[in-house]
Amino acid sequence: MATKRKQRMIFVIILISGFAAATALALFAFQKNLLYFYSPSQLSSADVTEEQLFRLGGLVVEGSVVRLPDGITTQFGLTDTKGQVQVQYTGLLPDLFREGQGIVAQGKLNADGLFVAQEVLAKHDENYMPPEVAEALKEAGGQHPVSISKTMVE
Amino acid sequence: MIPEIGHFALVMALCLAIAQASIPLIGASTNNANWMAVGRSTAIGQFLFLLLAFVCLAYSFVVNDFSVLYVANNSNTELPIYYRISAVWGAHEGSLLLWVLALAGWGFAVAIFSRSLPQDLLARVLSVMGMISIGFLLFTLATSNPFDRLFPAALQGRDLNPLLQDPGLVIHPPMLYMGYVGFSVAFAFAIAALISGEMDSAWVRWSRPWANLAWVFLTIGIALGSWWAYQELGWGGWWFWDPVENASFMPWLAGTALIHSLAVTEKRSTFKSWTILLSIIVFSLSLLGTFLVRSGVLVSVHSFASDPARGVYILGFLALVVGGSLTLYAWRAMRFSSTSQYEIVSKETMLLVNNVLLIVAMLTILIGTLYPLFEDALGMPKSSVGPPYFDAVFVPLMLPLIFMMAVGPVAKWRRDKLKELFSRLKIFAILAVVVGGVLPLAIYGNNTMMTAIGIAAAAWVMLSSIYAVVRLVAKRDAQTALLKAYAKVPKAMYGMLLAHFGMGIFIIGVVFTSSFSDQAEQAVKVGEKLTVAGYDFTLEGVAPAKGPNYDAMRGSVRVEKNEQLLTTLLPEKRIYNVQRNAMTEASIHTGVFADLYVALGEPITLDEWGLRVYYRPFIQWIWLGCLLMALGGIVGALDQRYRAQRKTKSVNA
Numbered sequence: 001m002a003t004k005r006k007q008r009m010i011f012v013i014i015l016i017s018g019f020a021a022a023t024a025l026a027l028f029a030f031q032k033n034l035l036y037f038y039s040p041s042q043l044s045s046a047d048v049t050e051e052q053l054f055r056l057g058g059l060v061v062e063g064s065v066v067r068l069p070d071g072i073t074t075q076f077g078l079t080d081t082k083g084q085v086q087v088q089y090t091g092l093l094p095d096l097f098r099e100g101q102g103i104v105a106q107g108k109l110n111a112d113g114l115f116v117a118q119e120v121l122a123k124h125d126e127n128y129m130p131p132e133v134a135e136a137l138k139e140a141g142g143q144h145p146v147s148i149s150k151t152m153v154e
Numbered sequence: 155m156i157p158e159i160g161h162f163a164l165v166m167a168l169c170l171a172i173a174q175a176s177i178p179l180i181g182a183s184t185n186n187a188n189w190m191a192v193g194r195s196t197a198i199g200q201f202l203f204l205l206l207a208f209v210c211l212a213y214s215f216v217v218n219d220f221s222v223l224y225v226a227n228n229s230n231t232e233l234p235i236y237y238r239i240s241a242v243w244g245a246h247e248g249s250l251l252l253w254v255l256a257l258a259g260w261g262f263a264v265a266i267f268s269r270s271l272p273q274d275l276l277a278r279v280l281s282v283m284g285m286i287s288i289g290f291l292l293f294t295l296a297t298s299n300p301f302d303r304l305f306p307a308a309l310q311g312r313d314l315n316p317l318l319q320d321p322g323l324v325i326h327p328p329m330l331y332m333g334y335v336g337f338s339v340a341f342a343f344a345i346a347a348l349i350s351g352e353m354d355s356a357w358v359r360w361s362r363p364w365a366n367l368a369w370v371f372l373t374i375g376i377a378l379g380s381w382w383a384y385q386e387l388g389w390g391g392w393w394f395w396d397p398v399e400n401a402s403f404m405p406w407l408a409g410t411a412l413i414h415s416l417a418v419t420e421k422r423s424t425f426k427s428w429t430i431l432l433s434i435i436v437f438s439l440s441l442l443g444t445f446l447v448r449s450g451v452l453v454s455v456h457s458f459a460s461d462p463a464r465g466v467y468i469l470g471f472l473a474l475v476v477g478g479s480l481t482l483y484a485w486r487a488m489r490f491s492s493t494s495q496y497e498i499v500s501k502e503t504m505l506l507v508n509n510v511l512l513i514v515a516m517l518t519i520l521i522g523t524l525y526p527l528f529e530d531a532l533g534m535p536k537s538s539v540g541p542p543y544f545d546a547v548f549v550p551l552m553l554p555l556i557f558m559m560a561v562g563p564v565a566k567w568r569r570d571k572l573k574e575l576f577s578r579l580k581i582f583a584i585l586a587v588v589v590g591g592v593l594p595l596a597i598y599g600n601n602t603m604m605t606a607i608g609i610a611a612a613a614w615v616m617l618s619s620i621y622a623v624v625r626l627v628a629k630r631d632a633q634t635a636l637l638k639a640y641a642k643v644p645k646a647m648y649g650m651l652l653a654h655f656g657m658g659i660f661i662i663g664v665v666f667t668s669s670f671s672d673q674a675e676q677a678v679k680v681g682e683k684l685t686v687a688g689y690d691f692t693l694e695g696v697a698p699a700k701g702p703n704y705d706a707m708r709g710s711v712r713v714e715k716n717e718q719l720l721t722t723l724l725p726e727k728r729i730y731n732v733q734r735n736a737m738t739e740a741s742i743h744t745g746v747f748a749d750l751y752v753a754l755g756e757p758i759t760l761d762e763w764g765l766r767v768y769y770r771p772f773i774q775w776i777w778l779g780c781l782l783m784a785l786g787g788i789v790g791a792l793d794q795r796y797r798a799q800r801k802t803k804s805v806n807a
Contacts, residue, residue: 010498011506012787018510019517022551024516029546030525036537055538071758091675092755092764094735 035106041083048109052146056115057104065099078105080117089117096122157222160210161301164251167203167258168291174261174284178354181210188274193280194265197515201262211251211300212242221307224248224300230732232312232703240324241314243695246464247300249327253444254290256328256335257283260521264364265337271360277345279339286338289471297464313732316630322382326375331400333372334440337433338363344433345479347362348486353430358420363791365433366417366649369409370787376402377780388738390673390768392776395544400523401443404516408436413787418505422567424492425502427483428509434483438476439516445472446523453514497569504562511555518547556611556661557793559654560618578625579618588613598670598771608665616658619651619724634649649790653783660779666772673768680761687769689750690714694722696754696763704730706739709754709763713743725754749773 037055038046048054061077061084068075073090076099087105097103097120107117174196181189211224215238228241228248243249244354244683261283268276294300317323343361347353380400393399411578412432418425421771445468456483496502522539529537562580590610594601623643672687684691692712699708707724713720730737743750755764 004495007492007495010503014503014506014510018507018514022514022547024520025547025550026521029518029543030539032541033546034537035540037544068757071762072675072764092753092766125471132650 010099012083037104039080039083040085041080043085050109050111053108053118054118055104055106056087057102058085059102060097060099062099065073078103085115086113086119087115089120091120094122110128112136156210156213157301157303160207160214161299161578163207163210164291164299165293167200167207167254168288169294170200170203171284171287172208173292175281176284178284179633181280181350182274182277183279184645187273190277193277193284196284197258197261197265197280200284201258201615202253204251204258207301208242208255209250211248212239212257215239215242218306218311220311221305222308222619223302223304224303224690226308226311227279227447228311228314230311232731233311233314236324237319237531240318243327244314244318244323247294247298249301249331250298251291251628252328253335254287254294254383256331257287257290257338259332260336260339260364260368261287264342267562268360272356273352275343275360278340278349282342282345283338285341289475293464293467293471297467297799306580310732313730315728316704316728316733316735316737317386322378322385326378326382326804328375329371329378330375333368333370333375333409334402334443335362336368336371336403337365337405337412337436337440340368340412340433341437341479343484344430347430347490348479348482351486353426353490355420355423358416358429358710362413362420363793365409365413365633366787366791368544369406369413370784370791371781372402372406372409373784373787376406377777377784380780381777384773384791385742387739388740388766390671390766392667392771392773395522395541397523398447400544401446402518404523405436405443407512407516407519408439411509411516413438414505414660415509415791422496422502424494424496425506426490426492427487430487430490431483432509432513434476434479435513438472438479439782441468441472441475445469462758468498474485486594495568499565499570499572499575501562501565501567501570504558504565508555508558508562510553511558515551515555518551519544519677522547546761553607553611556615556657559657560614561652562782563619563622563654573711578621582614582621585617586610587774589613594669597666602669603696605665605669608661608669612658612661612665615661616655619654619658623647623651644789645793649786649788649793651786653786654786654790656779656782656784656786658779659775663772663775663777667770667776670771671769673766675755675764677758677762677765678765680763684765684767686767687748688715689720689769691750691752691765691767693763693765696757699726701728703732704728704737707754707757709752709765711741711752711765713750713752721750723750723752727753727754727756728793744774745776747772 012071033066035053035055037057038048040056040058043056056078058078058080061079062074064075064077066072070090072092073088074093075088077084078087079085085089089105089107094103101122104121105115105117106151107115110116167228174193177196178190178193181187181192208801213219214222215229218225218229218231218238220229224245224247228245229238233241241248243252252607261280264276264279264283268279271279287586316325340361343357343364348355376399379399380392383394384390385397389775392672412429415425415429415432419429445465523541525539526537528534560582561575561579565575587610589610590606590613591601593609623640626643626647627639629638630636634642674684674686676684678684678693680693680695682693684693690713692714694710694712696707696709699706706728708724711723711725713723721743723743725741726739728737728739729735729796738753738755740751740753742752748769751768751770753766755766
């Protein structure tokens with residue numbers, strides 16, 4: 001009987017230490033690696049430092065896309081119909097990136113208030129609107145977001 | 155007419171599923187052989203009707219029947235025939251039909267290959283599979299009928315999403331579904347054991363190969379999905395911690411735990427209730443994965459158009475299955491007592507540690523994947539959990555797991571001694587450290603701590619898994635010839651060797667790809683050269699090209715190393731005729747030691763284009779490793795033990 005109990009003890013101890021380790025790891029990783037999402041109008045009131053990586057979502061402002069002389073760097077405005085932020089990205093843009101399209105950019109704010117994106121996400125569906133963007137647009141009091149994107153695209 | 159036949163076949167399949175779920179179960183509890191026998195015939199019938207439904211849908215695609223809504227939404231007359239067939243599972247309704255077909259296919263296989271299974275066990279297993287089938291067939295018929303008509307019929311279809319027009323996508327979903335659904339067999343065995351209260355050695359021997367095979371399909375399915383993402387999404391990566399990738403990875407981790415726990419249950423007749431619990435968890439995770447993909451609650455490249463009714467239905471079904479089976483588990487699992495004992499230092503304990511690590515890793519992924527849902531529910535500020543989180547939790551959990559992967563196979567059952575284990579393995583530990591330190595230096599002239607640890611871990615696993623087999627052979631008596639001794643090693647051992655060795659290959663691929671990748675994104679004039687990782691890429695020109703259902707601009711990029719022409723890559727920017735979206739089609743030169751990957755961007759001026767070039771060393775090893783793991787699973791499932799038993803049983807019968 002003693003070995004039986006011992007066996008159960010082994011089982012339980014291994015189980016508990018495993019889960020404790022996992023909880024610690026997950027909590028630690030959450031603290032360090034959570035990416036916050038802001039819309040352009042939230043950004044003015046948000047407490048964002050220059051070092052902080054975050055996500056910014058909105059519609060690409062019509063007529064705002066400019067390619068810099070190096071050919072590979074693009075600047076454009078991102079809006080949620082209330083606020084606007086200037087974004088810069090170096091690299092090939094995703095296929096569905098275009099004016100009026102809802103996108104999400106990931107990057108940092110620089111000292112001049114320019115958002116330097118490391119990654120630009122646009123999905124492969126003309127009617128697609130990242131849900132964060134849709135919600136941000138709704139909060140900013142725009143029209144129904146999907147209709148905005150559609151009319152703007154067409 | 156044909157679509158109506160398909161619809162009718164679906165309804166027939168549902169009727170048979172209802173019979174399959176109820177009659178054999180009653181038969182098993184009243185010990186009525188005739189009623190129990192109903193399970194086999196209904197399982198076979200259900201499969202045939204679903205096959206008929208599937209063929210009807212495929213036929214509608216082949217003949218371009220745009221009076222069927224689903225066909226009109228996902229196909230087009232210009233779509234090549236092979237993509238018209240794969241379009242059957244290119245969107246929600248059809249992929250669900252594939253799901254139930256796969257489920258019925260597993261039921262069919264159980265009915266055919268398990269004739270000599272104890273009759274009441276077979277009846278209960280098939281009955282449980284019938285219940286799952288009812289859930290999904292009702293779901294299909296009520297919310298997602300692929301045979302719905304469109305009136306008036308469309309003149310032309312809206313075409314298959316261009317992203318899905320890729321060879322990888324032709325076979326990725328069927329494989330993945332076979333894996334997901336395959337765990338329903340292990341689940342059904344677990345529930346049958348809980349209902350009957352019996353879990354003898356025959357039970358384990360019968361359920362183990364099924365779990366192995368499901369795991370094989372899931373492994374191949376995930377690998378193919380990763381390969382497709384690499385080819386088609388154009389990000390040069392192979393894993394993105396996308397919610398849907400996670401949804402398939404979670405059952406894989408739990409399934410890996412299950413096949414190891416089953417090994418302990420078979421060999422040592424212990425971990426019984428743990429094995430049952432794992433069987434329930436794995437299948438629940440498969441259902442959760444289905445829910446996450448179908449409901450659209452999580453955003454990902456895979457999300458099909460979301461429909462709240464569908465999400466609610468699957469969530470309800472999930473709650474029923476998980477809740478029901480866990481209740482049953484809480485009520486009955488105490489019956490299964492272990493008959494053997496083990497010490498702290500033993501193979502059992504090591505496999506237990508392996509199981510806990512796998513389940514813990516699965517849970518951290520589960521938390522990360524579902525976190526956005528909690529956030530939504532609690533009204534917290536929006537954030538996203540991305541690759542940095544998953545890398546941060548996953549890597550530290552995998553290192554001890556990989557360490558144990560090498561120790562476990564050479565440890566003894568019941569009781570071992572740390573000292574002896576150490577003396578068995580120290581030579582390999584030294585070798586592994588040397589390889590980890592030297593190999594990256596030898597190939598790339600450069601090494602870091604993380605790279606060295608990764609490569610050492612791979613070498614450690616590969617060396618010890620070979621040694622585990624060699625050790626068995628070395629124990630032979632003097633008369634036995636060497637070859638004969640190798641032939642006598644159980645297939646399960648060779649399966650382990652292949653799978654663990656494959657894991658080593660996989661790790662090498664991952665470590666080298668993440669350590670020594672290189673890339674460039676630049677505007678390039680025609681005739682201009684771009685140099686990445688010692689390779690020269692010259693844009694020779696860009697010209698229009700035409701495909702079956704798209705127009706493209708095709709770039710021609712000459713690749714040279716040391717002034718020697720290596721290959722010419724032809725990346726394309728495609729516009730599909732129907733959906734009018736631009737699509738980047740990368741061109742990849744695949745090599746054993748490195749891939750060269752070129753994607754074409756936007757035109758900047760008339761003769762200047764954006765160009766993206768990736769150098770990805772050893773990336774093919776990632777998928778090669780997965781393939782070896784799957785092969786190991788197959789070899790393990792083919793072990794003589796399972797077949798020999800089948801033969802003797804049928805003789806007795």
